Amino acid sequence: PAATLSGVRFAGLVAAVVFASWVPVLVGTTTRAAAGWVVAVAIAAGIAWLLRRLSLTVLVGGFVLSSALVPSGLVTESTHYMPVAVTGGALALRLALVARRDGLPRVPVMPIAVSVGLYLAWAAVTTVTSIDRRTSLVYLVGLVAVCGLAFWLVPASLTTAPDRDRLLAALGALGVAVAVSVYAVSMFGGFVLFGRTVGFYREVALTVGGATTALHFGYSSGAYITPLEPSVLMAVGVLALLGWSSTRSGRDRIGGWLAIAFMAPAILLTLDRSAQLAVIAGAGAFTVLAYATKARPGAALPVCVFFAVVFLLVFVNALGAVAVTSGCTANCSTSNPQDTIRGGTGLSGREFLWKASIEAVKHRPVFGYGAGNNVPAIAPYLGQDAVRAGYSLGGLTSHSTWFRTAVELGIPGLALLLAVLLAVAWLFLRRFSGTGERPDATLIALAAIVAGLVPAMTFETFLLGGVTFSSLVLTVAAGLLVPPEGRRIAKGMLPG
Numbered sequence: 001p002a003a004t005l006s007g008v009r010f011a012g013l014v015a016a017v018v019f020a021s022w023v024p025v026l027v028g029t030t031t032r033a034a035a036g037w038v039v040a041v042a043i044a045a046g047i048a049w050l051l052r053r054l055s056l057t058v059l060v061g062g063f064v065l066s067s068a069l070v071p072s073g074l075v076t077e078s079t080h081y082m083p084v085a086v087t088g089g090a091l092a093l094r095l096a097l098v099a100r101r102d103g104l105p106r107v108p109v110m111p112i113a114v115s116v117g118l119y120l121a122w123a124a125v126t127t128v129t130s131i132d133r134r135t136s137l138v139y140l141v142g143l144v145a146v147c148g149l150a151f152w153l154v155p156a157s158l159t160t161a162p163d164r165d166r167l168l169a170a171l172g173a174l175g176v177a178v179a180v181s182v183y184a185v186s187m188f189g190g191f192v193l194f195g196r197t198v199g200f201y202r203e204v205a206l207t208v209g210g211a212t213t214a215l216h217f218g219y220s221s222g223a224y225i226t227p228l229e230p231s232v233l234m235a236v237g238v239l240a241l242l243g244w245s246s247t248r249s250g251r252d253r254i255g256g257w258l259a260i261a262f263m264a265p266a267i268l269l270t271l272d273r274s275a276q277l278a279v280i281a282g283a284g285a286f287t288v289l290a291y292a293t294k295a296r297p298g299a300a301l302p303v304c305v306f307f308a309v310v311f312l313l314v315f316v317n318a319l320g321a322v323a324v325t326s327g328c329t330a331n332c333s334t335s336n337p338q339d340t341i342r343g344g345t346g347l348s349g350r351e352f353l354w355k356a357s358i359e360a361v362k363h364r365p366v367f368g369y370g371a372g373n374n375v376p377a378i379a380p381y382l383g384q385d386a387v388r389a390g391y392s393l394g395g396l397t398s399h400s401t402w403f404r405t406a407v408e409l410g411i412p413g414l415a416l417l418l419a420v421l422l423a424v425a426w427l428f429l430r431r432f433s434g435t436g437e438r439p440d441a442t443l444i445a446l447a448a449i450v451a452g453l454v455p456a457m458t459f460e461t462f463l464l465g466g467v468t469f470s471s472l473v474l475t476v477a478a479g480l481l482v483p484p485e486g487r488r489i490a491k492g493m494l495p496g
Helices: 007-030 033-050 056-069 082-102 110-128 133-157 161-188 228-246 250-269 273-292 300-315 350-363 374-381 384-388 401-433 441-456 469-480
Strands: 191-193 196-198 201-208 211-220 319-323 340-342
Touching (some): 007 161, 056 469, 110 401, 161 441, 228 273, 300 319, 350 401
Antiparallel strands (some): 191 196
16 A cells, blocks of 8 residues: 555645644543544544555655644644544554554664663553653653654564655654744734634844844744744754655755755744754754765755854844834733843743752662653752843743753652663664664754754753653654664565
8 A cells, every 4th residue: 555655645634644743632622522532532443444445654744744743823721632642542542453463563672662661661661750740641641652662663664765765755844834823923913722822923123232123023933832843843854854865865955955945044033042053953863863874965054054153143232132112912922022032041031940950869779759750850950040040940840851850750750861871872883883774864953853853852951751842753763773683673664
């Protein structure tokens, strides 16, 4: 079936799966959340049945892309896990049917099986000692499900370059769609959905050398609550299209480059430096790995240089942005005109969040506070220094994956997170010195995505095995980088 599934049909099927995953949200919001969950289960079963004869790549693509809905303004607090539950459930059901017929693939290679297994086992231990066991149990179920799919079943299903190529194309298309929403909110402001205004928006003015100019633009988060998720999502889309376009020629390659060029200004409109850092590191890694494998680097180097120049200019305050109005349409607080929003070396209050995280870790260094409890764990340690500095940080996370993991899972959990990432990096880089198959452009692009997200983890809160897009794509991409040695690939699980 995979051989006859055209690119257009694949795109249509993935889009249909993602839209179907949003339907329970609509039901749960307009009636009751319980009704939405009933519909979610029914739709998951229906998707698994309807797509039973097609490549698993469709379901994997739908699973990854539906996670972009979780942190968006298109869902509510009581329904935001439903899209991933639908697509992840459909993928799990499909894999269960295949396993019943052909058996399961072998567990991943030993370094991954041990490191990921210990990471999940420690998460289970911290759930028992959690300050909120119910919340941590929900997170633990998600961690086990996502890591099981990402490190075990998905890599055993997407074994060929064409499969990974289609996943990259889907990520690029999603990035373009998010860029459209960022431009729309930047021009027209937020929109009302489910009785609330969606889309962070603020009118700002460009500064050059600290001086305000007459160039005004909309500081926008598109269809998201905060600028982080759309900016990182577009950064992933750019890195994915670097790999997709590097293997093409003619109109396809030009189309990939135009899509990258379309997303670049949208990333800048979010004013999120973490996303810029992700593109710089990811595109730089793609360039180096492409030359190491004698592959075409494509547009990777120009993209890396462009974002590096912008990042440096903002860092030294040669470029910046200030608020020109005290009003905002949604999800932002009013403040005095001419407030500096971007420009310089400031950490936007992260230093206070990091200090509070360190204090929280000191009080529970081994078992932590349990997964999902980052916000209440650091809240008691947010002193008056942040208030005096003009920041209102109540309800915020550590804004660092490293600090979040240490707070929630303790120092052992942080060590195990690092062990997983190091194991993935070692196994992937070992391909360059081995005699087996060397990484192709699709694997290099996935490596670039991971390489880009790792430095962004210092300033933003992800979770290995989490269900929001940034966390899930990090986990899936890392799992796909692991060589398949030691796995028994079930014939029925291969696309076609």
